[in-house]
Amino acid sequence: MMEEALFKKAIPSSADGLGRIDGRAKVTGQAKYTAEYKLDNMVYAVLVGSTIAKGTVATIDTAKAIKAPGVLSVLTYLNAPKVPGHQKAKNPGKPEAKSGPLKVFNDNKIFFNGQPIAMVIADTFERAVYAASLVKATYNKEKHDTTPPKDLSRGAAPWDGKDFVRGTADAWKTAPVNLQEEYIQPTEVHNPMELHAIIARWDAPDKLTVWDKTQGVQATQGDIAKAFKLPVENVQVNSKYVGGAFGSALQVWPHEIAAALGAQVVKRPVKLVLTRMDMFTSVGYRPYTWQRIGIGATKDGKLIGITHEAAGQTSVYEDFAEGPINTSKGLYDCPNVTTRYKLVSLNVNTPTWMRGPGEATGAFALESALDELSYKLKMDPIELRMKNYAKTDPDNKKEYSSKFLDEAYKMGADRIGWDARKQEPASVKENGWLVGYGMGSGMFGAYREKAVVRATMNADGTLLLQTAVSDIGPGTGTAMVLIASKQLDIPTDKIRFENGDSSLPDAPMQGGSATTSTVGSAVHEACSILKEKFQQLMGNGGADKLDYVKILKDKNLPSVQVLTKSQPGPNNEKYSMQSWSVHFVKVLVHPTTGVTKIDKVVCVADSGTIVSPKTARSQIVGGAIGGIGMALMEEGVIDDRFGRYVNNNLADYHVPVNADIPQIEALFVNKPDPYINPMGSKGMGEIALIGMAAAVANAVYNATGKRVRDLPITPDKLI
Numbered sequence: 006m007m008e009e010a011l012f013k014k015a016i017p018s019s020a021d022g023l024g025r026i027d028g029r030a031k032v033t034g035q036a037k038y039t040a041e042y043k044l045d046n047m048v049y050a051v052l053v054g055s056t057i058a059k060g061t062v063a064t065i066d067t068a069k070a071i072k073a074p075g076v077l078s079v080l081t082y083l084n085a086p087k088v089p090g091h092q093k094a095k096n097p098g099k100p101e102a103k104s105g106p107l108k109v110f111n112d113n114k115i116f117f118n119g120q121p122i123a124m125v126i127a128d129t130f131e132r133a134v135y136a137a138s139l140v141k142a143t144y145n146k147e148k149h150d151t152t153p154p155k156d157l158s159r160g161a162a163p164w165d166g167k168d169f170v171r172g173t174a175d176a177w178k179t180a181p182v183n184l185q186e187e188y189i190q191p192t193e194v195h196n197p198m199e200l201h202a203i204i205a206r207w208d209a210p211d212k213l214t215v216w217d218k219t220q221g222v223q224a225t226q227g228d229i230a231k232a233f234k235l236p237v238e239n240v241q242v243n244s245k246y247v248g249g250a251f252g253s254a255l256q257v258w259p260h261e262i263a264a265a266l267g268a269q270v271v272k273r274p275v276k277l278v279l280t281r282m283d284m285f286t287s288v289g290y291r292p293y294t295w296q297r298i299g300i301g302a303t304k305d306g307k308l309i310g311i312t313h314e315a316a317g318q319t320s321v322y323e324d325f326a327e328g329p330i331n332t333s334k335g336l337y338d339c340p341n342v343t344t345r346y347k348l349v350s351l352n353v354n355t356p357t358w359m360r361g362p363g364e365a366t367g368a369f370a371l372e373s374a375l376d377e378l379s380y381k382l383k384m385d386p387i388e389l390r391m392k393n394y395a396k397t398d399p400d401n402k403k404e405y406s407s408k409f410l411d412e413a414y415k416m417g418a419d420r421i422g423w424d425a426r427k428q429e430p431a432s433v434k435e436n437g438w439l440v441g442y443g444m445g446s447g448m449f450g451a452y453r454e455k456a457v458v459r460a461t462m463n464a465d466g467t468l469l470l471q472t473a474v475s476d477i478g479p480g481t482g483t484a485m486v487l488i489a490s491k492q493l494d495i496p497t498d499k500i501r502f503e504n505g506d507s508s509l510p511d512a513p514m515q516g517g518s519a520t521t522s523t524v525g526s527a528v529h530e531a532c533s534i535l536k537e538k539f540q541q542l543m544g545n546g547g548a549d550k551l552d553y554v555k556i557l558k559d560k561n562l563p564s565v566q567v568l569t570k571s572q573p574g575p576n577n578e579k580y581s582m583q584s585w586s587v588h589f590v591k592v593l594v595h596p597t598t599g600v601t602k603i604d605k606v607v608c609v610a611d612s613g614t615i616v617s618p619k620t621a622r623s624q625i626v627g628g629a630i631g632g633i634g635m636a637l638m639e640e641g642v643i644d645d646r647f648g649r650y651v652n653n654n655l656a657d658y659h660v661p662v663n664a665d666i667p668q669i670e671a672l673f674v675n676k677p678d679p680y681i682n683p684m685g686s687k688g689m690g691e692i693a694l695i696g697m698a699a700a701v702a703n704a705v706y707n708a709t710g711k712r713v714r715d716l717p718i719t720p721d722k723l724i
């Protein structure tokens with residue numbers, strides 16, 4: 006099945022390459038995360054959450070708390086200073102506009118259970134925790150709604166979305182072979198290892214410095230400046246190390262504003278670290294989403310129509326919309342596509358982007374439906390996908406900048422041993438376990454944005470790269486060092502990457518799998534310009550290898566510096582740019598206990614040139630693990646009687662642990678995208694997860710003949 010040449014191009018999982026440049030700092034504890042900073046005179050804040058899900062605070066008694074040892078202040082809506090410029094709703098012009106991001110301590114309204122109603126500030130964390138337990142509130146309780154959507158009947162269209170039809174609406178119904186099924190993605194909480202945290206210090210009445218967990222120091226700087234009506238340059242945001250975020254730190258949340266307010270009141274630096282429990286209600290999450298797919302094909306497997314409907318939950322005060330239905334518009338060459346998408350407002354906190362955002366939810370439904378169709382057609386699932394392979398973007402009719410998903414299918418199928426798969430479900434057993442194989446594809450836009458990088462070549466031959474971007478864990482610094490090393494032909498250990506500081510040159514937030522493409526381009530361009538400058542200094546037309554140290558010495562220069570602004574060009578508009586992935590999974594399911602064991606995973610990414618093999622592999626492995634969690638374990642459960650989470654801790658909210666994860670193989674097509682950027686590399690963070698949950702569900706069906714359409718696939722659903 007596999008051509009030898011393809012394998013030679015592939016980078017095996019064991020690939021050598023530069024290890025993480027910050028790896029040593031991280032494993033030795035030298036790398037300091039937000040909560041680890043200790044500032045002079047610093048005090049500690051703890052949030053008190055509402056115990057009802059809807060209504061108003063009737064009374065709030067803080068007298069005991071304020072008298073408790075070490076307490077400096079207890080903030081509530083009654084005494085907190087007003088935030089002059091709270092974030093606005095995204096659709097302020099519309100009559101039905103919601104109030105927008107939660108205005109913390111603004112009034113006595115309660116929108117969800119856990120909403121902060123008070124914040125205690127004390128001289129130690131323990132004293133703040135104790136005093137917080139003394140705050141007592143009474144409520145005027147109203148009937149809340151935390152029941153997630155079950156169809157399209159209750160929701161409203163998101164403010165920027167409407168139903169979409171390509172070709173004939175609901176054409177799947179007319180197809181000779183068709184099916185319609187419903188799929189549930191429950192609420193999934195990012196739960197990065199590092200808790201969200203902030204330290205806020207006012208250096209002057211109009212000058213604020215924060216140490217904050219954020220995916221974008223400058224976005225946070227801008228939002229905090231707006232909230233407190235400060236000039237942007239008066240807010241300094243530091244986020245040197247981030248211990249995972251997966252989307253949860255893409256925006257400023259109420260606790261960040263609360264900490265800054267608290268610091269204003271007590272006139273001392275305030276540290277606020279969310280508890281694991283707070284992580285379920287103080288930052289966003291992947292929204293519970295109901296989906297229904299109708300899909301139909303000719304008897305030989307050519308798709309006739311897909312209808313993809315989705316209803317996702319949002320909060321009553323703010324809309325959050327994402328793209329679960331997008332995958333159905335673009336993954337396959339299908340002439341008739343209908344999508345409908347609604348948001349249902351509930352008494353919950355606002356959801357947000359979570360790795361592979363809506364597309365991961367959508368791909369679970371679509372790639373499960375494709376698999377279901379393949380059984381109806383008695384056709385191999387890969388053959389069905391190849392039969393409907395899109396050669397140009399079916400959504401916008403543009404040519405792809407690059408697409409080697411077909412090669413990825415071949416590489417992955419060969420590596421997992423797809424030939425061993427039996428089409429007949431529940432037909433293979435190994436040592437008493439049912440055996441099944443499944444696959445699922447992923448697609449996500451490959452982006453490039455603007456970024457500025459400052460590159461300084463010093464007299465000693467070391468290079469300093471500086472840009473504001475956060476590195477939330479994928480190893481951005483490592484990739485940037487590799488790009489610079491190649492461009493300038495200098496060893497990687499001579500290069501330092503400085504980032505995560507709002508005063509550094511402009512860079513967008515780390516999100517949407519765009520950082521290597523965006524900041525990498527800026528590094529690439531900065532190094533090219535730097536090299537030209539040295540060639541000019543040397544004055545021989547650049548024939549020789551450049552000896553940077555010698556040139557600087559000869560010219561008596563302490564350093565040469567360039568500041569380069571890089572931006573996408575016309576090609577980024579002209580072509581449809583997508584990253585592609587395919588996940589292959591072999592599962593074992595125990596017929597008596599219903600336990601699913603992931604036996605083998607092979608993921609193949611078509612994400613252009615691989616800039617940093619080691620961190621790219623980690624990125625794919627991490628995404629696949631996230632996908633396994635989504636498939637088998639993760640579910641934020643709310644008890645509707647109280648509108649409250651019942652599993653808001655890591656004992657009850659299950660994420661995969663080492664014992665759940667087999668060897669995961671990451672393969673890369675590793676062919677450059679000729680148009681996206683000078684490296685030819687496309688994003689990888691999202692496609693690492695998108696399609697994975699479907700691959701697991703499809704493997705479980707192949708093993709057992711049981712189709713689980715409501716995640717997670719827990720043992721009770723298989724017995």
Ligand code: MOS
Pocket residue numbers: 220250251252253255358359360361362515516517518
């Ligand atoms: Mo990502 S969901 O853009 O952090």
